[in-house]
Amino acid sequence: MSADAKPLSQATRSEGIRRRRGRLRDTRITLSHGGGGKAMRDLIDDVFVAGFDNALLASLDDQARISLAELAACGDRLAFTTDSYVVDPLFFPGSDIGALAVNGTVNDLAVGGARPLFLSCSVILEEGLEVATLRRVVRSMQAAAAAAGVAVVTGDTKVVPRGSADKLFINTAGIGVIRAGLELDPSAVRVGDVILVNGLLGDHGAAVLNARGDLALESDIASDCQALNGLIDTLIEACPAVRCLRDATRGGVATVLNEFALACELCLHIDEHALPIREEVKGLCEILGLDPLYLANEGKLVAVVPADGAEAALAAMRSHPAGREAVRIGTVCATPPATVVMATLFGGERIVDMLVGEQLPRIC
Amino acid sequence: MSADAKPLSQATRSEGIRRRRGRLRDTRITLSHGGGGKAMRDLIDDVFVAGFDNALLASLDDQARISLAELAACGDRLAFTTDSYVVDPLFFPGSDIGALAVNGTVNDLAVGGARPLFLSCSVILEEGLEVATLRRVVRSMQAAAAAAGVAVVTGDTKVVPRGSADKLFINTAGIGVIRAGLELDPSAVRVGDVILVNGLLGDHGAAVLNARGDLALESDIASDCQALNGLIDTLIEACPAVRCLRDATRGGVATVLNEFALACELCLHIDEHALPIREEVKGLCEILGLDPLYLANEGKLVAVVPADGAEAALAAMRSHPAGREAVRIGTVCATPPATVVMATLFGGERIVDMLVGEQLPRIC
Incomplete structure (x- = not known):
């Protein structure tokens, strides 16, 4: 019996019931x-x-x-x-x-x-x-x-x-x-692997901080909030041997790198020159004494890929709207183990540790 | 290679890393x-x-x-x-x-x-x-x-x-x-079905209200908070034809009965005499002008079962620690449709409507 063939009494009853679910x-x-x-x-x-x-x-x-x-x-x-x-x-x-x-x-x-x-x-x-x-x-x-x-x-x-x-x-x-057969696991990271990010870092943290209005700064930094599943599909297709991925939210890129370094017990070595950070975000961080490496992102990921897949991975990411500004930020070395080291703009090196304390409450 | 055979350098490294995950x-x-x-x-x-x-x-x-x-x-x-x-x-x-x-x-x-x-x-x-x-x-x-x-x-x-x-x-x-083949759906309720609950009603709402201490009442009402999955396994095994189940949390038994009545477009007819409610809970409700039918429970369910399975269902529930005081509280009739009617203690009948407004904030 189709819905149209329903006896009137029943149709009326349903109408009555439907009305009970009001606006x-x-x-x-x-x-x-x-x-x-x-x-x-x-x-x-x-x-x-x-x-x-x-x-x-x-x-x-x-x-x-x-x-x-x-x-x-x-x-x-x-x-x-x-x-x-x-x-x-x-x-x-x-x-x-x-x-x-x-x-x-x-x-x-x-x-x-x-x-x-x-x-x-x-x-x-x-x-x-x-x-x-x-x-x-x-x-x-x-x-x-x-x-x-x-x-x-x-x-x-x-x-x-x-x-x-x-x-x-x-x-x-x-x-x-x-998907069957896919194993993303930071403990699989090996010496020589390449570290990639899919674009500008710190925009979300800077945008929220700025929106709180305590600073009276004129700025048009917008959050990078976006879904990454499409980008990741594209990346995995181009580089099925990708070791691991993680979105750099609270605690920023520095925290993700430290989690990876801890899991693989190797040194994740990044280059400050290579970090894609807006001048406005750097400026905001300088004023507030914050480090952009720890600023929250909501549409950025860190990927570690084998060296021989890095070019393909980077090209694939750049082909996707969520990865247009993807770059290589570092490589994986053997020592010091379980540590993140950054070659600084001034030619030195420093350890990038886990965030101790709190940068910004209620950032996400 | 067993863990014991690990070279010392590696063991030491792991120890170092483990220490970083502090107390x-x-x-x-x-x-x-x-x-x-x-x-x-x-x-x-x-x-x-x-x-x-x-x-x-x-x-x-x-x-x-x-x-x-x-x-x-x-x-x-x-x-x-x-x-x-x-x-x-x-x-x-x-x-x-x-x-x-x-x-x-x-x-x-x-x-x-x-x-x-x-x-x-x-x-x-x-x-x-x-x-x-x-x-x-x-x-x-x-x-x-x-x-x-x-x-x-x-x-x-x-x-x-x-x-x-x-x-x-x-x-x-x-x-x-x-489980495969099991379809619990209140729209499957039929005239003649029997309505069961697994024990005393309103204890959770009364216990939380009392614990807020605004009333200065001496009472030892305890919340009925408990998991119901074991009881439900027992019930379904004894009465696989059970129509539907729902836990009577916010809005109490009255709300569950109304949701069922709306879904099956029949009359759920309950008997006030049969409702299992502690004297202390009734007393608390009288003082506060609350209706125990709307009080929250956190370990009570309403079950609707076909008449020919009701005895088996009730016996099964009573055999389980979470259903010792299970009782039959009513039956399903044709009219008035999509309505809950209660035969009162005084020999009359009244409609038990959906809760309008708020009884108790932050009850769960």
Whole structure:
């Protein structure tokens, strides 16, 4: 029996039921939007289900269900990751907390060699948040998800009283599938390998810092927030022997290099001349006493590739919009082990250590 | 070559590297614990990796990797869910935010018919939180995970300045696998079906409310926080034709019944006489003008089963520690459609609607 053939009584009943799932008319978030009742249902329907428009999310269920056979067609291992996002302010040049929450988790999956597929979205809202702000963030999440080729398929909403949280926090968890045979692992890095980055460093950290407005600096630095899965597909195709990848978020490139050096117990040797950093970012760092190597990025990765694949890898990255300004920043040596060393602009060498202490709170 | 046969130089190098991953010595959380550098690494190693002790989590990677073949051995569909937990206070009679964050997500997976397998754990910490408090919460999470048979395999840590969040919020996402052939779906509910719950209602809401101390009531009501996956295994084995299950958390049993009624477009008819509610919980609700049907539970589910399977289902639930006090609370009728009706203690009938407004903020 087709839907059209449904007896009128039943059609009418469905209409009546559909009307119960109303539109959200409030302009500000109240505690009732987290109470589990009608107001929360309206918020979820009107802001999240409508915003993330997809069949998996549309059910009333508290879980998304995904065919394991379909996942197995993409690879042999499931990748599972999570991040919470607390960036302040919510909107900043180049991006916002919504796009960040999607791209950050997409990138955590992609740098492990996974094809990102599905995300969750769980929000903690402060009572009094403008609904228009939330709608704007969800639109940004959906645009980022569409651009990265992922779907937001499950979620949760909590509201806390005014003063118990600052406006809006988002958690996304992500699942993806790692292609069969691909093993990205920093302990596989060997002496002679080449270290690459896909473009300008430190833009995200500088943009957020600048957007806080404490500095009264005139600058048009925009966050580099972007999904890296397309770039990584291109890179792996051109250089299947890539050793490892990692996105350089909190703690910056210096932290990623140190994590790699620790894992392979070799020396990652970089050249300060080669580091792609905007003059404005350098200037901002000088004023504030920050080191751009530790500034957060949200669309930049460090790749280590075998020397004989480096040219192909670099060319592939430059062929992709997310890697136009990819460059080689260093090589891997034997000693000193488990250390990052930088040849400085002044002709000397210095150890680039793990970040001790805090540069910038709430940068992501 | 065995580990013992390693040349001394290499052994020494590993020792040196191992020493770099130090113990956390701070007594309070500072912003540097969220900065992406050494302090954050120490916190993650010493509190989370040590606390959740398992091989998948032990890597430095930002993602857990799970064999799809192993998942496929458990069923045919992946279930994916998430919840954030903002309960206030963090510790309350019977449970705490840590056990809640594990059991809540385990239960969201289990009521959809999934075997819960893996969780993520993402925390937002307020600067100044005592590290001992965090350790206690992580111990509680690990104990709950072990009891439920799941592993915490990936995570994230953010720190926000004092006043930007209240102490500690936790997000867990969960993945599980749904057994082949099992379809739990409230739209499958039919006239004549029987409605069951697995025990006393409202204890969690009452315990948290009481723990806030605003009431100065003497009471020993404890939260019912517990994992339901074992109970659900037992129930499904005894009554494979079970129509649907849902845990009655925020919004209570009344909200679950309304969601079911909306999905099947039938009348869920319950009997107030049959509702298992402690006298202390009823008393607390009377004082505060609350309705126990809307009080949150964290270890209670509503099950709808075909009439001819009801006795077997009830007996199975009662045979399990999480269902000792399981009872039948009502049946499914044709009219009024998409409505929950309760036969009251006074011999009348009343409609039990979706919760409008908010009963209790930060109950979970």
